Amino acid sequence: MTNDLDARRRRIRTAFQAFVSACTVLLVIVPIAMVELEGALPANMYAYLTGAAAAVVAGATLVTRVMALPAVNAFIDRFVPWLSASSSEGSDA
Template sequence: MTTRAEIRAAATQTAYPWKASLRTLVQVGIPAFVTLVGVVPLIIQIILEEIGEQMPEGLRLWLVGAATLLTAVATALARIMAIPAVNAFLTRWGLGATPKQG
């Protein structure tokens, strides 16, 4: 049986905060860019073609910016949440990298 001390010692988010940030960057960045840069423009173009309009030229650039912003904010939040003091606060609410102590 794993003890609480062993689980706490295994929490890599606080031990390696930049790895947690990079994992979040990949986890959020891939779906954000695929969705906002790949899928959404296609859907918008189909809708606009049905009503006889063209997609605004700056829209794709705006969607790239939105995907970038979404990824950056999520990465920054992951890094902030990996700070030991923030993690300790989150643990009190059951949201930390380690289980809440009894």
């Protein structure tokens, strides 16, 4: 039960972080850059940028969910130990 709760919290945290990042880039910075380069931003472009932000959030949440699977953790522990969550802090030196 605790592992499920922790995994859910990790997914929620990742989704929130991706949401904030995607909104910052796609809904603030990109329109400002486009206005500066072209002089005007079509109204439908905001819908496209919002869809792209949603896709980024969904992708980040999916990757977080997959990375929490026991098979993926076992693969990381075996083949990519420097990414392992269970490795000790000073073992790579």
